[in-house]
Amino acid sequence: MVEIDKGLFCDLAKFYGEAFHLPPLAAKIYSYLVFDFERNGVSFDEFVEIFAASKSSISSNLNLLLNLNIITDFTKIDERKRFFVMNEKYMKIRFEEIIEKMELELLILNKLKTFRNTSDETALQKFDIYSNLFNKNITNIKDTLDQL
Structure with missing residues (x-):
């Protein structure tokens, strides 16, 4: 035991x-x-x-x-x-699924931005912040997984 x-x-x-x-x-x-x-x-x-x-x-x-x-x-x-x-490979599998979901959400968010077609600076700035957050996290997780 x-x-x-x-x-x-x-x-x-x-x-x-x-x-x-x-x-x-x-x-x-x-x-x-x-x-x-x-x-x-x-x-x-x-x-x-x-x-x-x-x-x-x-x-x-x-x-x-x-x-x-x-x-x-x-x-x-x-x-x-x-x-x-x-x-022992599960954590890698789990984080690869998280990356896929973040990439999909980012893609949908970009489509929504295109559809909205706004010139509102505040809305565009918020989109950029949100989008940068996704991209940084995706890159960070991918880099970490490469080290494993």
Whole structure:
């Protein structure tokens, strides 16, 4: 079993539940995996024991996390069990999705500016500030992802 800090575990479960829109058990499973620093993996049976939940609940929540690419699974050569770990590529996937949404919003905003066709300096200045904010954040996130 993985050693955890219960207070930090609760904070993580609440945060991931809200940030990733996860049901409580899925957020707890993911939070538990955060403490698997050695990436040894946690088996299905361990999750059933740790969370005292039904096999079907554990199974459906693991499948949800797998489908969202938040976790991955593997089998060890000498065992038939599946082990689950955090997807180390998930943060990159998550931030790439954020970039896509910001780029799409910026594109729509530009179309709106063209449609409005105003000469109001205040409105144009606000648009430029908003647009610069998007561009700086997109560039910053892309540069950071390149470093990963």
